[in-house]
Amino acid sequence: MSTLSTKDRILNTTEQLIAEHGFSGISIRKISQAAQSNLAAINYHFGNKQQLINEVLERRLNNLFEIRQRMLDDLNQGESQACVLEQVLHAFIAPALFMINDKNQGGKTFMIVLARAYAEQGEHLHQLMTTKYTDTIKAFADAIHRSAPHLAKETVFWRFHFIIGSLTYAMSDFGASSMSKQMSESEYFNKSVEELIQFALQSLRA
Amino acid sequence: MSTLSTKDRILNTTEQLIAEHGFSGISIRKISQAAQSNLAAINYHFGNKQQLINEVLERRLNNLFEIRQRMLDDLNQGESQACVLEQVLHAFIAPALFMINDKNQGGKTFMIVLARAYAEQGEHLHQLMTTKYTDTIKAFADAIHRSAPHLAKETVFWRFHFIIGSLTYAMSDFGASSMSKQMSESEYFNKSVEELIQFALQSLRA
DNA sequence: AAACGTATTAAACGAACGTTTGAATTGCCT
DNA sequence: AGGCAATTCAAACGTTCGTTTAATACGTTT
Secondary structure (H helix, E strand, O other), X not given: OOOOOHHHHHHHHHHHHHHHHOHHHOOHHHHHHHOOOOHHHHHXXXXXXXXXXXXXXXXXXXXXXXXXXXXXXXXXXXXXXOOOHHHHHXXXXXXXXXXXXXXXXXXXXXXXXXXXXXXXXXXXXXXXXXXXXXHHHHHHHHHHHHHOOOOOHHHHHHHHHHHHHHHHHXXXXXXXXXXXXXXXXXXHHHHHHHHHHHHHHHHOOO | OOOOOHHHHHHHHHHHHHHHHOHHHOOHHHHHHHOOOOXXXXXXXXXXXXXXXXXXXXXXXXXXXXXXXXXXXXXXXXXXXXXXXXXXXXXXXXXXXHHHHOHHXXXXXXXXXXXXXXHHOHHHHHHHHOOOOHHHHHHHHHHHHHHOXXXXXXXXXXXXHHHXXXXXXXXXXXXXXXXXXXOOHHHHHHHHHHHHHHHHHHHOOO
């Protein structure tokens, strides 16, 4: 922990505090205190509070969409065009949910942050989706359309949209208290991935 | 506007400001100014800020779940047990989305508020769902299970959950900028309802 | 060792926040 | 009209907020 730079300590601490208390529940005073840094260090390293939040979000979103794109590319490499729908959905959904198990990276924390961001930082996220990550999203929509040729392109768009909603909602639930008591945490995550993929798959069938 | 009581003016104004700026973007100072009331009137009528927010949420949630329950009751009255799945989903989804068209009631505003609340007031909402509205939610889950007997009860639970996520996400999108330019607002809402119901229906098919 | 850019620190700024208080005002009842 | 409760109001309370400033410490280069 203390081996990290002040800047990284602030980023990690901010992520964790947002997950715990939401975007509205944080202040640079609480952050600097929890990160054991000085109050002014935040403005020194990030300019202002909003830019700090932006860096927290984009740091891991870049990683997430890179993984998604890479998994999709692997599928497009050597495939039989049809019946890979399940794999396409897996490539989109699994990286998000499995990030959660990535303990040493704080991925779980970020997923909760991301779910919160959909509501509290919607404008910023929407902007990212239509600029920085638009290529990957389009690539997935195309792949789904190719794998489900029985559906109109417009229908694919709508349902992909709804699936993203389900995924977002499922992620945000991991931060809530609705966890089953009969499963371990990772069992629950694995179960969620499977159920969500089957749900999405079914919703796109003929 | 001025025909309304101070209390109602505060409630409506709060709802509108939350929709515009989120829960974190409001203050009782801004509210009282926009509602053309006195600062202390809010604490007089509602006790404190959080209780005001609670009343904003519960006022319309009560209405929404009443409508849902009534529509489900109507279905359970005279039906042929099977194949009403579409109508059950419609009874759950449509009231939420059609509230949006209820201009004179500010229903659209509240839907945006509700979508925001899922992330920012999750604790409060989760508590309401597991207490005040738990009967209606259970009734819908049962109705879905009866209408889709080919699915395991556990599977129905998961997919109903995901459908709620899609609905929530769709609602929050109405507050964002992603609206098509080739449709009128109400056309877009109607289209959303139809697409969402078909999506949910397909996700629960054999 | 001196100089220099980078990083950290304590202190202060003005602004906005939620809440409380006590007096003024209103509307209703006898 | 008088009395009384409900409501509205201006003012102030103490706290917390994001940001800025100017001084200090650090680490590398010359």
